[in-house]
Amino acid sequence: TQSKEMTEMVVEDLMIPAEKVAHVQMGNPLEHALLVLVKSGYSAVPVLDASFKLQGTIGKTIILNDILGLERFEMEKLSVTTVREVMNTDIPCLTKEDDFLKALKAVINHPFICVADSQGYFDGIVTRRSILKQLNKNLHA
Amino acid sequence: TQSKEMTEMVVEDLMIPAEKVAHVQMGNPLEHALLVLVKSGYSAVPVLDASFKLQGTIGKTIILNDILGLERFEMEKLSVTTVREVMNTDIPCLTKEDDFLKALKAVINHPFICVADSQGYFDGIVTRRSILKQLNKNLHA
Ligand SMILES: Nc1ncnc2c1ncn2[C@@H]1O[C@@H]2COP(=O)(O)O[C@H]3[C@@H](O)[C@H](n4cnc5c(N)ncnc54)O[C@@H]3COP(=O)(O)O[C@H]2[C@H]1O
Numbered sequence: 628t629q630s631k632e633m634t635e636m637v638v639e640d641l642m643i644p645a646e647k648v649a650h651v652q653m654g655n656p657l658e659h660a661l662l663v664l665v666k667s668g669y670s671a672v673p674v675l676d677a678s679f680k681l682q683g684t685i686g687k688t689i690i691l692n693d694i695l696g697l698e699r700f701e702m703e704k705l706s707v708t709t710v711r712e713v714m715n716t717d718i719p720c721l722t723k724e725d726d727f728l729k730a731l732k733a734v735i736n737h738p739f740i741c742v743a744d745s746q747g748y749f750d751g752i753v754t755r756r757s758i759l760k761q762l763n764k765n766l767h768a
Numbered sequence: 769t770q771s772k773e774m775t776e777m778v779v780e781d782l783m784i785p786a787e788k789v790a791h792v793q794m795g796n797p798l799e800h801a802l803l804v805l806v807k808s809g810y811s812a813v814p815v816l817d818a819s820f821k822l823q824g825t826i827g828k829t830i831i832l833n834d835i836l837g838l839e840r841f842e843m844e845k846l847s848v849t850t851v852r853e854v855m856n857t858d859i860p861c862l863t864k865e866d867d868f869l870k871a872l873k874a875v876i877n878h879p880f881i882c883v884a885d886s887q888g889y890f891d892g893i894v895t896r897r898s899i900l901k902q903l904n905k906n907l908h909a
């Protein structure tokens with residue numbers, strides 16, 4: 628896609644493909660999700676179901692908010708709560724065929740946007756970094 | 769700055785001013801920093817010293833990594849470790865007078881960039897969101 632004009636690009640040209648995206652399963656305990664997030668260093672990752680369909684996202688803030696009690700972080704909640712119970716299900720989504728401008732509008736308010744097909748199978752994510760890199764390249768053309 | 773051309777904008781036109789930026793002090797215990805990060809919802813915030821000079825940034829990932837032991841998160845470390853000991857001091861920085869293109873290049877690899885004056889006094893932050901909003905507006909002009 629190096630030779631493609633930025634405005635001719637589609638989401639598929641910009642996205643990180645599913646096999647390179649860290650994710651968790653709906654049924655995982657929060658403890659597992661927090662370990663994935665800390666070890667990968669990511670603020671938030673997609674949540675998939677057993678058939679690899681996109682179900683939502685989960686991040687460090689959602690998990691820490693859930694275990695924050697009146698006086699301390701109640702770490703024992705991490706092993707008895709599942710991702711499904713706290714994940715964010717109200718998330719924007721793109722398809723591989725969506726154009727650059729639609730992806731740009733979507734990342735204004737979200738650090739990354741999930742990409743899924745018409746049946747909901749997870750294809751990957753578009754990050755703010757990938758959009759910003761193209762915009763910077765384009766401004767210098 | 770509504771009427772200013774994007775390429776004529778400077779960092780001062782784009783930044784969130786210091787008084788609206790959540791921050792922590794170098795001497796704060798990690799417990800305080802984690803509470804500020806969880807309650808504000810931010811992934812990372814600037815670290816200032818007592819004279820309001822910028823010293824670094826700290827985020828949830830840095831704190832959680834520091835307390836992650838072999839088998840569990842050692843929460844007792846939160847009250848005995850200070851922000852100064854774990855904060856990230858190798859951070860890029862802009863000045864209010866820097867131009868739009870310099871700010872765009874800086875946010876490609878960082879969710880936000882701190883703004884400080886020539887003596888190191890903290891002025892605010894430029895976020896990826898503010899850059900993306902201007903780029904989107906400019907592409908539709
Ligand atoms: N291991 C690493 N190596 C190099 N740079 C790193 C990095 N981890 C984070 N960064 C930098 O920090 C930015 C913010 O990461 P964050 O984890 O908050 O937010 C990330 C994360 O929540 C998610 N993300 C990115 N790549 C991912 C992946 N492979 N798997 C799962 N989630 C990913 O998308 C958000 C936006 O990513 P984006 O690349 O725009 O922006 C990233 C990138 O510029």
Ligand SMILES: Nc1ncnc2c1ncn2[C@@H]1O[C@@H]2COP(=O)(O)O[C@H]3[C@@H](O)[C@H](n4cnc5c(N)ncnc54)O[C@@H]3COP(=O)(O)O[C@H]2[C@H]1O
Pocket residue numbers: 670735736737738784788789790791808809810811812813814879880893895896897898
């Ligand atoms: N309370 C809130 N209200 C509305 N939207 C919210 C929000 N908190 C987060 N967001 C959205 O999520 C993005 C990522 O936030 P994050 O906390 O990971 O990463 C943030 C955070 O680490 C820092 N940041 C932003 N505003 C801040 C502030 N007032 N004080 C301290 N740090 C701030 O700059 C990073 C990038 O911010 P950016 O605005 O580009 O991008 C934000 C924004 O689009």
